[in-house]
Amino acid sequence: MAVDRVPVLKRCRSLDLDPVYLGIGKTSKREPRRANRKLSEYGLQLREKQKAKFIYGVLEKPFRNYFAKASRQRGQIGTNLMVLLETRLDNVIFRMGFARTRKEARQIVDHKHVLVNGKCVNIPSYEVKAGDTIEIKEKFKTAQRYKDVVAVTGGRLVPAWLEADNENLKGTVKQLPTRDEIDVPVDEMQIVELYSK
Structure with a gap:
């Protein structure tokens, strides 16, 4: 079985994510090193997808299956995806x-x-x-x-x-849950745009 073994705080720094959303009370004292590089549109979309996968502990293939299921349901795909992950x-x-x-x-x-x-x-x-x-x-x-x-x-x-x-x-x-009740800092519209390419 595939397991994500990346150190949690390191991954949170790279995704610009607060560890509190994972239920972890620790914080990293290191500052993320960014060489003033601006992320491309694709980079922003990819980061939102990686954030959602990391928060819910879902790997790529199941995440893609969730997206396919969300797109078959009625309503907005992004909202459906977040509800599927939350439930x-x-x-x-x-x-x-x-x-x-x-x-x-x-x-x-x-x-x-x-x-x-x-x-x-x-x-x-x-x-x-x-x-x-x-x-x-x-x-x-x-x-x-x-x-x-x-x-x-x-x-x-x-x-x-x-x-x-x-x-x-x-x-x-x-x-x-409705989208307003899901307090996860993920912009699901970016994920929809990424998968609709």
């Missing part, structure tokens, strides 16, 4: 505050700790629907890992389209 199961676990980062959320799903509507799901890219109930399995709820995670993420704001109960490690998807 991934690993992202929803992260947004509910059951994991510190999206990578940790992915690991939680991979290790079969998550139930969706009472059924075990171990696919991080599983697309959640409105009305789905997501919870951590009963036998893992008392684990020290989740107590530590909730202590760290307790102050994190849960988006309006989700409802989370940190005490019982359970939550529901009230509705699908």
Whole structure:
């Protein structure tokens, strides 16, 4: 399986991205070195795509599949793409505050700790629907890992389209998110322009 092993802060510097969007509290003290080079239009579009892929932890081929799926749906392609990325199961676990980062959320799903509507799901890219109930399995709820995670993420704001109960490690998807509710610094129109070439 392909894994992105680039150091996170280094990648954040190169993409001009704040590590907070990844759930990481660290900041880099180094300044990005730019030799006053202006990015071309293609460079800007590519950077927006790389930003989206990096934030959600998606590799190139699945990302292209998401774009193809978004273009088949009704409405704006860019908005559809962001909604598809946001409704991934690993992202929803992260947004509910059951994991510190999206990578940790992915690991939680991979290790079969998550139930969706009472059924075990171990696919991080599983697309959640409105009305789905997501919870951590009963036998893992008392684990020290989740107590530590909730202590760290307790102050994190849960988006309006989700409802989370940190005490019982359970939550529901009230509705699908709108573009305004997705607080990711990505200009999806640049990605659409890149793929429409």
